[in-house]
Amino acid sequence: MKSEPDEFSIDDLIKAENSTVHWDGIRNYQARNFMRDEMQPGDGVLFYHSRAKPLAVVGTMNVASEPYPDPTQFDPDSKYFDPKSTKENPRWMLVDVQFTARFDPPVTREQIKETAGLEDMMLIKKGSRLSIQPVTEQEWNIVHELAGRDPI
């Protein structure tokens, strides 16, 4: 899962209550589908800082809820308000995520590009801007190796 640290960083996640947040504001159907259809409580998630220095995987999270409707879509005061969405038929789903680890130092985009076994990661494919992307178990393990950590 990507986030611009100016908007929401891994430090913000750690500081949140229970180090857990609603991953709200996702307004892309493909990204929504990943949360709605592919994520289960306990799944591991890489936290990536986009539009940042350095561009890097800065840590990990756990999926901490079942998918449920993003409450911000119903809030007229939210910048994520969607007038076309109804409570009966919500458009946007999200999951909660909980902090699990910080990578220090982070695993940079440059490292990922250079590492054998990670060449197929969607993250480094040209033109790929999806903010939620699938990661294979092998990729998860290699990224943890680069971080000097045991994969969970």
Add this chain to the structure above:
DNA sequence: GCCAACGTTGGC
């Protein structure tokens, strides 16, 4: 800050 690559919208 630029701009290429994407995704969405809406007129036809």
Add this chain to the structure above:
DNA sequence: GCCAACGTTGGC
């Protein structure tokens, strides 16, 4: 249902 126009993303 096509596709031009528009808005957004995110690496550089």
